[in-house]
Amino acid sequence: MTEQTALSRAETSRARLLEAAVTAFAEKGFHGTTTRDIASAAGMSPAALYVHHKSKEELLYLISKEGHDDTLRLIRGAIAASDNPVDALRRVVYDFATHHARDHVGARVINYEIGALTPDHLAVIRRLRREIDDEIRALVARGVDAGEFHPRDPRLAATALLSLGIDLARWYREGGRWTPDQIGKEYADMALDIVAARS
Amino acid sequence: MTEQTALSRAETSRARLLEAAVTAFAEKGFHGTTTRDIASAAGMSPAALYVHHKSKEELLYLISKEGHDDTLRLIRGAIAASDNPVDALRRVVYDFATHHARDHVGARVINYEIGALTPDHLAVIRRLRREIDDEIRALVARGVDAGEFHPRDPRLAATALLSLGIDLARWYREGGRWTPDQIGKEYADMALDIVAARS
Numbered sequence: 001m002t003e004q005t006a007l008s009r010a011e012t013s014r015a016r017l018l019e020a021a022v023t024a025f026a027e028k029g030f031h032g033t034t035t036r037d038i039a040s041a042a043g044m045s046p047a048a049l050y051v052h053h054k055s056k057e058e059l060l061y062l063i064s065k066e067g068h069d070d071t072l073r074l075i076r077g078a079i080a081a082s083d084n085p086v087d088a089l090r091r092v093v094y095d096f097a098t099h100h101a102r103d104h105v106g107a108r109v110i111n112y113e114i115g116a117l118t119p120d121h122l123a124v125i126r127r128l129r130r131e132i133d134d135e136i137r138a139l140v141a142r143g144v145d146a147g148e149f150h151p152r153d154p155r156l157a158a159t160a161l162l163s164l165g166i167d168l169a170r171w172y173r174e175g176g177r178w179t180p181d182q183i184g185k186e187y188a189d190m191a192l193d194i195v196a197a198r199s
Numbered sequence: 200m201t202e203q204t205a206l207s208r209a210e211t212s213r214a215r216l217l218e219a220a221v222t223a224f225a226e227k228g229f230h231g232t233t234t235r236d237i238a239s240a241a242g243m244s245p246a247a248l249y250v251h252h253k254s255k256e257e258l259l260y261l262i263s264k265e266g267h268d269d270t271l272r273l274i275r276g277a278i279a280a281s282d283n284p285v286d287a288l289r290r291v292v293y294d295f296a297t298h299h300a301r302d303h304v305g306a307r308v309i310n311y312e313i314g315a316l317t318p319d320h321l322a323v324i325r326r327l328r329r330e331i332d333d334e335i336r337a338l339v340a341r342g343v344d345a346g347e348f349h350p351r352d353p354r355l356a357a358t359a360l361l362s363l364g365i366d367l368a369r370w371y372r373e374g375g376r377w378t379p380d381q382i383g384k385e386y387a388d389m390a391l392d393i394v395a396a397r398s
Contacts, residue, residue, distance in 0.1 A: 027314070028230060028314075029228045029229070029230050029231070029314075029315075030228070030231070031227060031228050031230040031231030031232075032228070032229070032230030032231075032315070033230075111369065112311050112369070115226070115227075115228075116228075116231070152385060152388060153385050155376070156377065156382065156385050157389070159370070160363055160386070160389060163362060163363055163366035163367075163370070164359055164362055164363070164366075166366060166369070167362035167363075167365060167366045168362075170310065170311070170365070171358070171362070177354070178355065183355065186351060186352050186355050187359070189351060190356070190359060190393055193392040193393055193395065194389055194392060194393070196392065
């Protein structure tokens with residue numbers, strides 16, 4: 001066995017454990033999940049889990065960290081795609097909503113289980129969430145400055161936009177009335193109503 | 200001790216246990232909470248808990264049942280208060296939002312812990328949630344029929360209105376930027392934007 005193969009096998013095991021942890025945490029919550037549940041869903045022994053990850057909490061942290069990093073990247077990409085606040089808002093709300101609908105299982109974990117993180121880990125995740133909120137708020141403020149948006153309370157409008165996307169993690173299921181794309185398009189239009197954009 | 204006093208003592212114990220359970224479930228989730236946690240927060244022994252409630256799950260069910268009954272009553276009351284769909288929408292969104300902000304601890308439990316209910320209990324709660332959803336949808340449909348509301352997708356607009364209120368259970372904290380009343384008023388106005396009400 002070459003060193004390369006050994007490395008990629010470890011990577012595969014680590015990824016499999018993370019995937020099993022997301023599913024288990026989404027279904028039974030962090031506290032309702034045992035390391036044994038995660039290990040056996042990944043086809044490993046509980047002891048094998050500890051070869052790859054320090055603890056159940058570390059798995060939650062890795063899931064949360066990666067999830068929030070992805071969301072922040074996605075939001076920054078969408079906002080950077082246009083100088084026009086109307087187009088940027090449409091795009092970021094579409095991307096944020098479709099992401100939460102498509103990955104509603106992961107989104108459930110990263111939005112509703114963060115209370116189980118250690119204080120140090122929670123601080124990192126809170127910082128990332130603040131950066132996400134700040135991006136949306138800055139975009140709304142930019143639209144207001146440009147005379148394009150006229151919300152009564154720009155900050156609460158930004159909070160409402162985030163709520164619409166995040167709450168998809170709670171209610172969205174595959175095979176329901178709408179596809180992620182349909183929700184994304186509709187929420188993008190709705191976002192312009194919420195910030196009172198002049199068309 | 201009269202029979203009356205004995206009865207009211209049992210009632211008091213039962214209520215104290217429910218209150219302790221709400222706080223514990225909101226903080227650590229249903230699975231992260233032990234009956235011992237609940238009993239000691241209520242100043243009782245674990246054995247005493249079982250005198251009053253069959254199980255931890257029964258406590259969750261009672262909390263969920265009462266919470267959803269209250270919400271349904273509140274929604275029906277607000278909607279019945281006016282024949283005018285614009286006024287009724289304003290009122291119901293105000294009441295729904297302020298309720299979720301003020302009782303965000305209880306709302307967290309009844310919105311995010313229902314997966315821990317037994318199938319029979321879950322069916323009861325799902326039915327109540329459907330009735331709540333139906334009330335909001337029917338009101339939006341009534342506004343559309345009256346030519347007052349012009350949403351692109353009435354059903355998704357109703358879902359968005361529910362999301363704004365429910366997500367308060369996740370993010371609202373006392374002492375933040377807005378009071379429940381401020382959020383209620385702002386969301387009532389925003390609701391009219393979401394359903395594209397003609398003013």
